[in-house]
Amino acid sequence: MKIALLGLGSVGRGVARVLSDPAYGFVITAAADSKSGAVAQPGSSLDMDEVFSRKAATGRCGDTAWNAERIVREAEYDILVEVTPTNAQTGEPALSHIRTALARGKHVVTSNKGPVSIAYPELAQLAAEHNAALLFEGTVAGAVPIINGLVHGLAGNKVLQLFGILNGTCNYILTRMEEESLTYAQALDEARDLGYAEADPTYDVNGTDAAIKLVILANAVFDMGVTLDDVIRIGIDRLTPDALRMAGTTGHTIRLIASIHPEKRLLEVSPRLIPKDHPLVVEGTLNAVTVETKLAGPITFIGRGAGSVETASAVLADLLAVKERYGGT
Structure with a gap:
């Protein structure tokens, strides 16, 4: 299944590291930080080592023409993984990203507490209306299920x-x-x-x-x-x-x-x-x-309850649940 990864901080790195194992059956086709984005060519996946190296060297993971908002709205992916920093007051920009993805019928897996704590009933209804999964194990206790x-x-x-x-x-x-x-x-x-x-x-x-x-x-x-x-x-x-x-x-x-x-x-x-x-x-x-x-x-x-790989463990469990439930479609 194709993944768009938003958030390339500690948790994002952990997720990318975990998903680099081909046995899980996921490929990252788009990624974004707060300033830029990277999108793979059709039929291919991103080289996340290259993405992180570019970010370390320039402060940006990719092209400014592809920001997080555009990736969520236009890129090809099956699951949005939203692991940007939490905004406890408004849930933004993650809340808008999740709304947009669900409205497109895309599944969402997140460790971002803000959107789920602020708007869970709305997001759950939106997911149901568009036959999409909304999973967020990593928001509460890290690796603890x-x-x-x-x-x-x-x-x-x-x-x-x-x-x-x-x-x-x-x-x-x-x-x-x-x-x-x-x-x-x-x-x-x-x-x-x-x-x-x-x-x-x-x-x-x-x-x-x-x-x-x-x-x-x-x-x-x-x-x-x-x-x-x-x-x-x-x-x-x-x-x-x-x-x-x-x-x-x-x-x-x-x-x-x-x-x-x-x-x-x-x-x-x-x-x-x-x-x-x-x-x-x-x-x-x-x-x-x-x-x-x-x-x-x-x-x-x-x-x-915290840590990049530990939270990535919870994200992976949610991703595998989506894959099992929706059969990779």
């Missing part, structure tokens, strides 16, 4: 509640504060140095990133029809090493927990006390989500 686990693996189970760690940056900071008695500022600086935190980490540390992921789960899995404003949010920036030490005296630790109670329509992100022997107490940048179900009881998903 939480959406597929809930929709398919736990099909038929009533979910009583879902709660867990959906932001690796915060988990790393809290882990280091506990292990080394670092202050919040010291742990944050360390996370920045290691590339786990952005230069501006506000969305991570104030709970917004985890809240966006909750909205995606709430709407796509539980059909709750909520927005970011419906999520109660308390961040970790006021936590101290003393608070973690005090928690430790009772056999607890503190983690930033995102939770959904579907029946109560309650969504919350906040620091919480957790027993140190609870499955959610994972270290470093790992994600962990516990799902309490009526039939299967509690089930915990644990894995890497």
Whole structure:
């Protein structure tokens, strides 16, 4: 199947690397960064090593005549892979790219949280109207298959509640504060140095990133029809090493927990006390989500929640699902 790849940053590189294996049966026929695009000749595929080399040398992946918007609108492809940076306020330009692709009857696989959190009901309806797939496993927990686990693996189970760690940056900071008695500022600086935190980490540390992921789960899995404003949010920036030490005296630790109670329509992100022997107490940048179900009881998903190859793993799973479902047409 032919793929148009939008976004040539860390995740885009991971996707290109994974799809270079011909065993998967995908070819990249078009690619774009924020300034330019590259389109293969009919019947051929792009040499992505060449595309990335050109971008490194010139700052552009290809010709300015082929930008992302034109590729989505005019290029030949079966699946749009949208992995550009997230805009949590408007979802743009990714939201427009996805709308255009779905309206053309093209399948969409994305790891971009913005469009899915802002406009999931609209996008899902558009996909249904045009017999196109819209898949986004990589938007919530990186390589952890939480959406597929809930929709398919736990099909038929009533979910009583879902709660867990959906932001690796915060988990790393809290882990280091506990292990080394670092202050919040010291742990944050360390996370920045290691590339786990952005230069501006506000969305991570104030709970917004985890809240966006909750909205995606709430709407796509539980059909709750909520927005970011419906999520109660308390961040970790006021936590101290003393608070973690005090928690430790009772056999607890503190983690930033995102939770959904579907029946109560309650969504919350906040620091919480957790027993140190609870499955959610994972270290470093790992994600962990516990799902309490009526039939299967509690089930915990644990894995890497971010990273280029890890997110590419989720994208690949979605691509293979599209290929299986639509038979390469």
